[in-house]
Amino acid sequence: MQPSAPHYEERLTAPRSWWLITALVGVAGGLIMLPIGPLAMLGGLIGAAAVAGVVVSSYGSVRIRVVAGSLVAGEARIPLSALGEAEVLDEEEARAWRSYKADARAYMLLRSYIPTALRIEITDPADPTPYVYVSTRDPKALAAAVTAVRAA
Template identity: 35%
Template sequence: MSVAAPQTSAPSPAVPLYRERLTPSVPVWIVAAVTGAIFGVILVPISVVAAVVVAIAMAIAVCVALAVTSPLVEVTGEHVAVGRARIEPELLGAPETLDADGWAETMSTGFEPLAYHCTRGWLREGVRVPVLDDEDPTTAWVISSRRPEQLALAVLAARERA
């Protein structure tokens, strides 16, 4: 009796190769909660109880708003998606990882007005991926990331699948 070796197939193109939500850093969460709580201070002359309730509710509301509006970066075999923007991997060139110095230059003297930017002030690294489509006026995608090397590798892997 022989046992057949399990067949391994390539992962589905829809399975994420990379996924990251660009949520704020801890200091930003603290500032957001304090900013929301400040709304309660307005009500202290009227009612301390109302002030505390409003402060807690607004701190939670501001933090929820930050979480909900944090964009998702996702790379699959079918697309690279950043927030609501999507592009096919075959339309992208080789990604360039940007360390803190490269990121600072890209965001200042090397800023590309025609590039698609999804950047967050609390992240100091990212990836720049040139757009190869001649019909697309966008020159590149510049994306903030906590793990730029992994994002660049995922984009490369998606390009190879295409």
């Protein structure tokens, strides 16, 4: 029997405060429509809350996975054979790599509400991307999964 392959999966969900803002956008939509009438107010409330909810949900539905020899980060699927050293970034280092240390050619899956990240060098000479920056709540576990799958 073959042991199960190391696996990592994380969903970067939007913070709870963003859902509160979504509700407030709905209230604002209702207030904007109030002068037209109560039915228009209800429509404005529901419509504005629905649109804001879709925006928050779609932004917060990005997934990070290590599966089948690949790192899947958002829409990017990177073979682990093209990845080099993984560097776990604490809050300060992650902020530096999001700003003044950043390379415009890098693939960055970042979420400002997640303070930690993982930076992985790209070793494929045909790829102009120097590294992958991935916001993650557990960078050590993601680095361990990438290293374990690559070594297997």
